Amino acid sequence: MSDYDTVLYEIDGNLATVTLNRPESLNGITGTLNREVHECLREVAVDERVRVVIFTGAGRAFCPGADLRASTSGEPQEPNKKEYFHITTLLHEMPKITIAAINGACAGAGLGWACACDLRYASERAMFNSAFLGVGISGDMGGPWLLPRIVGATKARELFFMSQKFSAEDAEGMGLVLKTFPDETFRDDVREIAERLSKSAPLAIGEMKRNFINAENMPLREYIELETERHMRTGSSNDSREAMRAFMEKREPKFEGR
Numbered sequence: 001m002s003d004y005d006t007v008l009y010e011i012d013g014n015l016a017t018v019t020l021n022r023p024e025s026l027n028g029i030t031g032t033l034n035r036e037v038h039e040c041l042r043e044v045a046v047d048e049r050v051r052v053v054i055f056t057g058a059g060r061a062f063c064p065g066a067d068l069r070a071s072t073s074g075e076p077q078e079p080n081k082k083e084y085f086h087i088t089t090l091l092h093e094m095p096k097i098t099i100a101a102i103n104g105a106c107a108g109a110g111l112g113w114a115c116a117c118d119l120r121y122a123s124e125r126a127m128f129n130s131a132f133l134g135v136g137i138s139g140d141m142g143g144p145w146l147l148p149r150i151v152g153a154t155k156a157r158e159l160f161f162m163s164q165k166f167s168a169e170d171a172e173g174m175g176l177v178l179k180t181f182p183d184e185t186f187r188d189d190v191r192e193i194a195e196r197l198s199k200s201a202p203l204a205i206g207e208m209k210r211n212f213i214n215a216e217n218m219p220l221r222e223y224i225e226l227e228t229e230r231h232m233r234t235g236s237s238n239d240s241r242e243a244m245r246a247f248m249e250k251r252e253p254k255f256e257g258r
Helices: 031-045 082-093 109-116 143-151 153-162 168-173 186-197 202-215 220-235 238-249
Strands: 007-012 015-020 052-057 061-063 097-102 105-107 119-123 127-129 179-181
Touching: 007 031, 015 031, 015 186, 031 082, 052 061, 052 109, 052 186, 061 097, 061 109, 082 109, 082 202, 097 109, 097 186, 105 109, 109 143, 119 168, 119 186, 127 168, 143 153, 168 179, 179 186, 202 220, 202 238, 220 238
Parallel strands: 015 052, 052 097, 061 105, 097 119, 105 127, 119 179
Antiparallel strands: 007 015
């Protein structure tokens, strides 16, 4: 467990859990939280033990975006730096599988962070909102880049321009989240999925993640060349040979990351 004031970071085996930890403010974002999330994700991105990351919130909310009370209180606040807005980039591009466990309110920058993750699951009581137009700003954390790739361009525009709340059931229906779970079992349900994924070969996870990132921005012919190189490299790894042996011997493979 790492030492942050507004973030809990825990590693269990090959699974890391990053928890926004300002439950008294529904995990509203401050300059301090932005800095600590950025520092924490940079730490987890290079931790060779970690294959899967659960990104979630403490208490009854995921993240409603900026803590407006804190920002308008007149009390001194830690300033945001431009680099902190690349929390989205870290969640989207780190060579781990990132899972947004959306346990409650998810809006504004919190919605952007959820969209940046590879997989999204929601508690049945979660509520969503783009929220930015409601406070007269254009938005941050990459929502207009990420959301159209998930739900389609027109639907993404509607969600941002209308700025209306929608439910976990709606989110599942439009493909924003993969599945909703009962609130009482939500964390256990998501952890079960994450633990299953964390048993995968780490080299293959990292290279597969890079495939998806490159595929977003490369012409097909160039992408195929890169994909083939990675396919051949992982196919000749010790982990791949171990996976083949384990399959033939009908046992769980033991991966070493090489």
